Amino acid sequence: MTTEEVIGAGAAILTTSSFLPQAIKVVRTRDTEAISLTMYVLFTAGITLWGIYGVMTWQWSIIIANGVTVVLAATILTMKVLAVLAAGRKPGAPSPN
Amino acid sequence: MTTEEVIGAGAAILTTSSFLPQAIKVVRTRDTEAISLTMYVLFTAGITLWGIYGVMTWQWSIIIANGVTVVLAATILTMKVLAVLAAGRKPGAPSPN
16 A cells, blocks of 8 residues: 555545544433534535445445445434424524524 | 536635635534534544545545545634633533534
8 A cells, every 4th residue: 555545545434434422422412502513514514425425436445434424414404403493483583504 | 527527616715615614603503512522523523534645546526625624624623622611610510412
């Protein structure tokens, strides 16, 4: 492996794995108040497109990294949407942003 | 542009811009309770490595996308660290995860 490949692999591992502690925290605490709904809508859509790009250009590293990330991001997004829907039934609910 | 390039560009724009609403929300509300400290430590480190990878392989799209993202991620990380430090001075402070 070249130095570039090692740095690229390290970058991919760090950015992909970073969503695991956030997903665990959200599932455990059910607290998504500070989480931005807009961020996870845009991010999950973007990661899905990266996965499609990986399939179209047949790059395994992109397919795997984004396959893992989309599951984690979709988990966080689902918890946020459920919280927003639940809050929507209460008066004075905060805006999701 | 090929279909692959359009999808890749869309993916890059969505994933990069997604951190803007989260950064704005955190700066406005100062609420980082549901934000995972571990996520933003790993993610900011990973995005920094992606930036270095972009410079080493001289790919402008990677340099620009990750340059923007590292500023947004570092903003969220800074707000979280400040909140953790402030909470550390109080008894019964929650764990940052």
